[in-house]
Amino acid sequence: MKSMNFAIPRNDNSETLLYIWKIIDLPTISQNDLIYKISFELFLFSPNEANRFIEYCIKNKLLDKDNNQSLKLSKTLNQHLKNWQKKRKNAVLQKIISTKEITQLKNDIDNKNITNFNVLINVFTDKGTLNRSVSISNTAFELLEYDRTKGTLKSKVKGSKEESYIIEINTNDKILRHNCHDFETRRADNKKFCKHLTKLFLLLKNKNENIAEFFLNNIAENIDNWDFSA
Known part of the structure; x- marks a missing residue:
């Protein structure tokens, strides 16, 4: 099966943001927590760079703030994320089915079925x-x-x-x-x-x-x- 693409798309801010959200997999997150994850868990940017990146995403409507000042993906990016998650789920299910089929075939051969x-x-x-x-x-x-x-x-x-x-x-x-x-x-x-x-x-x-x-x-x-x- 072709593997899902987790390469870091550094030249496109919207793709970089999607990359981050695929990993953190949260509906909303505070700005400070997002800075921490980007800098100290994913090691993508320094804290100052991470903050500038987030401010850019807010300014350009890639990120939205809710009433609690928590951050979430824009509607457009959130739909892209859902589409990716659906494809990934289908790919995982296909691999599970294929693995079961081949395991059964190998067992049949081993057991002389x-x-x-x-x-x-x-x-x-x-x-x-x-x-x-x-x-x-x-x-x-x-x-x-x-x-x-x-x-x-x-x-x-x-x-x-x-x-x-x-x-x-x-x-x-x-x-x-x-x-x-x-x-x-x-x-x-x-x-x-x-x-x-x-x-x-x-x-x-x-x-x-x-x-x-x-x-x-x-x-x-x-x-x-x-x-x-x-």
Whole structure:
């Protein structure tokens, strides 16, 4: 899963303020307490700099004062914060679900709870790769095509590069194409799956286990004739 961004945005005061509020996670706070947190807990500014930063935010309506003189985010920034919190909650929930699914799969394999899918995925992956696949969010994948009749499976997946990685499988031509660095340099020659391919088949299993098994079985049965490459 792509990690949530906690880099300090020092060149944008509104983003810096949001960064601070994501961490302190309070609806309101006194000015003195905010200065203390910024200076002695987050170590972002000296106390004098923190006070000037807060005064700037008040003057420019990034911070509001309530009737008790406590500070709170402006309505616009508070909405940005809520949107971020919602995305973060969804990302955490997705990781919990993915972790449970992979833990169950590993337990099934360890306890010899044999299903066709478990047997087939175990041919191409290992526990370490299964664990790494948890880090990939379901939303990182754009499943373009999975057609048993045509024998084609296509997907894009967001990774460390600006452009998405591609995954293309064609059972007629016996071709598996993928262009992440791990697959290109380590996995392809041994005809093994990287974390992206592993996660793709876990997602496909949840959509249609029969189709997932069809592609895995086709590759496994004719492995010597398949071309794994970028």
